[in-house]
Amino acid sequence: MLSPEQIKCIPRTTRNNWNKFSHENYYGYEMAKDYIEDFDYMKVVLTNKHLKRGVKFMCAMSYGYRDIIQKIEGNRKLLREHSDSITSSIRRLVDYGQIKTTDACKLFGVSKDWFYRHREKKICSKSILSKCFRQYPNQLTFKEVSMIESIVKDQYNVGKTKTTLYYQSMREGLIACALSTFFKYADLVGYQKRKKKPKGDNPKGFRATHPFEWLHVDVTHIHTQKDGIQYVAFVKDNFSKALLGYKSVSKRPDSGFIRELFGETFDKYSLLKRSQPINILSDGGSENKGSLLEWINQIKAPPVVRKLTARTEDFPQSNSMAESTHSIYKSEFLRGKHSMDNEQHLIHIEEFFRYYNHSRFPSDFYGLTPMEVLNGEKPDKTKFTERIKQGQKERVEENRAYNECPLICV
Template identity: 25%
Template sequence: MRNYQQYSTSIKVYYSLGVEKTMIDKTIREQIPYSTSKAWKSYADKPVIGLEFEKDLPKNLKELEVLYHPAVKIPKDVFVACMQLVILLSNVIGKQQFQKTIRNNKDQFINFIEQYSEIFSCDTFAQILNISTKTLYNWKQQVKFKCEASALLKCVKRHPNQATIHEVQIIKERLTNTDFGHWGIHSIWAQAFKEGVTNLSKQAWYHYNKLLVFRKYSKKGRKPPNADPLRAEKMNQIWHADITVFKTLDGIKHYIYTVMDNYSRYILSWRIERIVSAKIRLETIQEAIQNAFNGQSFSDLQLVTDGGPENDNQTLKSFMNLNHASIHHDIALRTIQQSNSMMEAFYHITKYRCLYLQKIRDYDHLFNVFQDWILEYNYKKPHHALGIYTPAEILNGSNKHEKYDGRMNQAGIERRAFNKNANCTAKCH
């Protein structure tokens, strides 16, 4: 019985496409009977099932012939290695980070693509970089046509929702103002919004600062809370008390006592002393009660402290027992699950936005600096948890949950109309 030779499907495809001399080695071609190869070549004229899937193969026939020509073997290997390197970098760095890097350096990539536009199409580059052709086209428009009517140099008619140059200039002026160098971006935005200087959202300020880098800031990780944070529903429902230590240039340690209202973040009382004392702690609490209630009766006030010796002692226990109907004391992470983080956050901001920025010589210097800081904190600097308001404004009845969607939406309508009517001569739209 005669044994028939079996051949790879790829060999049959090469013969049917007429590229056998380029794709198949001569020694193999000589082993194939003429009648067999002739039958393969005639596949295109016969109703062979599945032959239609071959229709895409001839599209780049010339490129295939050049790529697999022996004379370009080394360049072909280099090209393959480069493509493998691109894939490797994308996998190692991560697709999102890889694309972010390309986006941040799109000018260089677009200029490179333009340089080799006769060799590679935008579609090819988009496939290599694993991004959409539409995205690549938009980048190309942004790089080729710098719109002078836009702070981002993006066509204002194609992108009418972007902030105007005037609006971005306000962001720049405020964020680079040294008088607000110790304020966070939220506080600066809130002050500008409250003054009517800007109608952009807080998120827009962060967005444009990220793109144009008016002010640098580092991202920090955040430890997830062990329990839901304490949040009061009204004034004088929950108070926080704590102390922190600060050493002046004369080498002396000073202990800063403060009492804060949870709802408004208002500092109700403060003292700076050289010792840790239960007596001083109690005096600051009594002072806060006087400042908040002015001799009037009150009830159900929750005081939260940590378990430090100035807080967990017989002096405070006796006071709480005498006033149990008015105030009760909870120790963070002991009698309640929550921490005293609100007070700790205040001290962190106080030190890194104020005290550490100055060379504080002694007690008197520290007292004056801290006194000015409390005035600024309570009355001037909008708090990130209070919308556009300061603690004092919340204390006086302002609504920290107030919404400004109407004002921002109207500003957005006017901004789009302004951008669409911009006097732009670039023909990128």
């Protein structure tokens, strides 16, 4: 960096000491190592007007590119999707620009390992991810993907949520993978999502601390092809999400209808023998007043039973726990179809009652059904952890030994 005239002004002994002293002995050498090794290149660039302008141009493009990528949500996924274009651009920079691979990778905001990993990837026509089983052994095996596809496309499972399908399959030992992995592959093999109504600004629900603390009730109407509208009411436990009872009638229900439903529910679970308070939540319909309130008022404590109305000044929370049951029955269980007549309608209600309590798996119960939680079982997030780890180990071994790769990978 010093001119010849400046160097002549420096004492000869000082210059000799500089020549004898190794750069490695200077404090901070590790931080300046890359600059020292590339010093000659930097000097050439800085002294050449065209090279200097070209490097500035490339740096400006790189900064702008990286700034945009980093601000995009899911930028890693975006990089993977365009890995072919990025790796080919890096190769051209290295070949034609005579720069190091590491420096070219920095211009695109990726690591050297990322570049080599994606440059060497192979396209496998048998993998649903189009990735070589040997090169990417952590992906699900061909057999596992086929199993998930058969689960998703089974007519008996049409309409069920992915969460229910996952935990049902885990309990039956059909698969051994994480919930998010199952979701990913289920979508890839053609899982059809249920259409959900757009959410409004409804008040939030709430959760109980133990079974039978909060009981929800709501009435909905069900269309039949021959016998017209049928009215159905379910009693649902907030804590376990279990359905405790149901009742159906062909005419518009009154308060006596709801009172009979709760009378049957209280007798079935011996709720009048409990010591803890019981809260009944409903909407403001007339069927939730009259005879129902008279029946509640004549109950002698304990337990203390009180009736509340959702979305009121006294209780602003919603009754969504009950309302969601109707949505599940119509869209997930009936799948948008209608019962032929009242007789078939009652059969469907009974089947749904069993399905919901014993064959459906809410996500926050980690593989337990509502009835199992009602009966005292505690949800365990780590219930399938060991099986998933064992499945991953076996999966890697099977994929690395996959013997069809030479025939189908290009």
